Amino acid sequence: MQKNSLIFSxxxxxxGVYVAVPLAIATxxxxxxxxxxxxxxxxxxxxxxxxxxxxxxxxxxxxGAYSLVGGYVSAxxxxxxxxxxxxxxxxxxAFCALLSVLIGLPILRLRGVYFAMVTLVLTEVARLCxxxxxxxxxxxxxxxxxxxxxxxxxxITLIPDFSSLANPKLAxxxxxxxxxxxxxxxxxxxxxSRLGHLCRSLQQNEELASSIxxxxxxxxVLAYSISSFFGGIAGAGFIAISQSIYPSSFQSTDSVNFMLxxxxxxxxxxxxxxxxxxxxxxxxxxxxxxxxxxxxxYSTLMILLMLWLPNGVLSLMDxxxxxx
Amino acid sequence: xxxxxxxxxxxxxxxxxxxxxxxxxxxxxGEILSVIGPNGAGKxxxxxxxxxxxxxxxxxxxxxxxxxxxxxxxxxxxxxxxxTFQEATIFRSMTVxxxxxxxxxxxxxxxxxxxxxxxxxxxxxxxxxxxxxDNIIEFLGLGAIxxxxxxxxxxxxxxxxxxxxxxxxxxxxxxxxEPFAGMNxxxxxxxxxxxxxxxxxxxxxxxxxEHDMPAVxxxxxRIVVLNFGEKIAEGTPAQIQxxxxxxxxxxxxxxxxxxx
Numbered sequence: 001m002q003k004n005s006l007i008f009s010x011x012x013x014x015x016g017v018y019v020a021v022p023l024a025i026a027t028x029x030x031x032x033x034x035x036x037x038x039x040x041x042x043x044x045x046x047x048x049x050x051x052x053x054x055x056x057x058x059x060x061x062x063x064g065a066y067s068l069v070g071g072y073v074s075a076x077x078x079x080x081x082x083x084x085x086x087x088x089x090x091x092x093x094a095f096c097a098l099l100s101v102l103i104g105l106p107i108l109r110l111r112g113v114y115f116a117m118v119t120l121v122l123t124e125v126a127r128l129c130x131x132x133x134x135x136x137x138x139x140x141x142x143x144x145x146x147x148x149x150x151x152x153x154x155x156i157t158l159i160p161d162f163s164s165l166a167n168p169k170l171a172x173x174x175x176x177x178x179x180x181x182x183x184x185x186x187x188x189x190x191x192x193s194r195l196g197h198l199c200r201s202l203q204q205n206e207e208l209a210s211s212i213x214x215x216x217x218x219x220x221v222l223a224y225s226i227s228s229f230f231g232g233i234a235g236a237g238f239i240a241i242s243q244s245i246y247p248s249s250f251q252s253t254d255s256v257n258f259m260l261x262x263x264x265x266x267x268x269x270x271x272x273x274x275x276x277x278x279x280x281x282x283x284x285x286x287x288x289x290x291x292x293x294x295x296x297x298y299s300t301l302m303i304l305l306m307l308w309l310p311n312g313v314l315s316l317m318d319x320x321x322x323x324x
Numbered sequence: 325x326x327x328x329x330x331x332x333x334x335x336x337x338x339x340x341x342x343x344x345x346x347x348x349x350x351x352x353x354g355e356i357l358s359v360i361g362p363n364g365a366g367k368x369x370x371x372x373x374x375x376x377x378x379x380x381x382x383x384x385x386x387x388x389x390x391x392x393x394x395x396x397x398x399x400x401x402x403x404x405x406x407x408t409f410q411e412a413t414i415f416r417s418m419t420v421x422x423x424x425x426x427x428x429x430x431x432x433x434x435x436x437x438x439x440x441x442x443x444x445x446x447x448x449x450x451x452x453x454x455x456x457x458d459n460i461i462e463f464l465g466l467g468a469i470x471x472x473x474x475x476x477x478x479x480x481x482x483x484x485x486x487x488x489x490x491x492x493x494x495x496x497x498x499x500x501x502e503p504f505a506g507m508n509x510x511x512x513x514x515x516x517x518x519x520x521x522x523x524x525x526x527x528x529x530x531x532x533x534e535h536d537m538p539a540v541x542x543x544x545x546r547i548v549v550l551n552f553g554e555k556i557a558e559g560t561p562a563q564i565q566x567x568x569x570x571x572x573x574x575x576x577x578x579x580x581x582x583x584x
Contacts, residue, residue: 007532193442194450199427207413208414212401
């Protein structure tokens with residue numbers, strides 16, 4: 001019964017993002033929404049990573065760093081080696097995962113606010129590195145990155161060349177949504193498998209977890225590297241759309257937003273960060289007309305929401321019905 | 325009986341303070357051994373040293389002849405020595421049954437990737453954990469609260485759950501940290517019976533640290549007495565009760581404190 005309802009809601013969701021949204025955009029002719037929704041999908045992948053670090057009991061305010069690194073890895077590979085964007089995507093993720101192991105090994109020993117403070121610095125460090133390193137061409141950034149080329153395996157074209165398409169915006173939308181669906185399926189599976197149960201044990205009591213034989217240090221690094229992989233592919237995806245990257249492409253504000261997305265959607269729900277990203281992104285845009293009061297109204301609303309719904313927007317579902 | 329756990333000249337210094345000074349004793353297979361002593365005698369520190377939650381300053385701990393001191397706590401658990409905690413240490417936002425199932429981690433044959441992909445081995449592991457968890461629930465009489473959230477349980481149940489978590493790892497030696505603290509007479513007697521059954525029915529060797537003298541006298545095969553970080557006596561309950569050094573250590577609390 002529960003399995004059926006899960007399959008049903010997944011089906012509805014997939015129909016919605018793959019069919020209903022494109023149809024709605026085509027009829028309303030609001031083609032600008034493609035860019036917005038593509039951005040939301042990609043940002044929600046980075047937020048999903050942050051959510052996973054919350055799941056092991058660590059507040060991660062440094063996801064922007066990995067998005068920036070992932071973006072640069074992809075941009076450099078595409079422009080310098082002519083590698084297909086599609087191959088740079090997993091490479092960017094893997095690079096970030098490796099990097100996060102090196103960074104995570106020392107800093108994941110910290111807990112609570114201390115870990116959060118260190119991660120907050122990471123984004124700034126990444127930005128300064130991008131400014132200073134010779135390979136990233138400093139503040140000029142890397143521009144006119146070509147659109148994703150065709151992906152061929154054994155001569156069969158799996159994905160066509162984006163520059164040959166009549167509507168690359170739609171193609172990017174499908175790319176981002178597919179990445180998002182896969183990322184959240186992986187996240188869902190992690191949470192519902194033993195790996196997730198162990199992460200929860202870590203979040204609730206690290207001493208007890210190690211007393212039942214869990215290698216807590218290793219598990220923390222594993223979760224953090226998966227989280228950073230998500231950050232890396234999201235960054236790479238973003239750079240493919242904007243066709244450019246600068247040291248300021250991902251900043252501390254973005255890192256904070258990734259974290260807020262998780263809070264807003266709900267830390268107890270796998271779909272929390274996705275909903276949070278959607279609400280935050282659109283909320284900010286909707287308030288654009290209020291001009292210089294935008295940030296004031298926006299922050300006030302955030303504070304009120306957190307007071308009213310400390311467990312996130314999705315906790316509304318638990319209140320009303322018996323669904324989980 | 326063969327020696328299972330051996331503590332050899334273990335010391336722990338915190339700066340200038342020697343909390344545990346050159347302590348040696350052993351625990352035989354199938355034994356229930358208690359470590360007692362007045363407040364500040366170094367019992368809890370010794371306990372953490374044995375379970376490797378603290379590094380020793382000197383000396384070593386052996387489990388079946390293999391050195392386990394100064395290893396990571398999870399490695400020690402893997403080798404079969406598992407501790408419980410003084411306070412209600414449980415996974416708060418899981419149910420009783422989920423707590424016990426997750427504690428079966430050491431029994432997994434499948435890898436984490438295997439569990440992620442839901443392989444056949446992983447599925448059979450999960451089924452085995454569930455069965456074993458139900459066994460433990462029955463053994464400890466937790467059936468009525470199996471689906472309760474752990475954070476909502478009263479003290480007595482929390483202590484039992486802590487023990488259930490320890491049991492789920494299938495330990496060779498279980499270290500119980502003050503299992504009777506804060507319990508009334510009936511609850512204590514119930515716990516004494518449980519610890520006995522743990523040894524008799526499940527073959528678990530038990531090392532416990534405790535304040536409650538009547539309970540210790542009742543439950544222990546042998547007792548080790550600490551005072552100011554040093555071992556002052558070791559023997560059967562009867563020997564300990566008549567040991568002048570022990571009586572002196574508890575001076576002020578009079579003979580009644582350790583007599584039954």
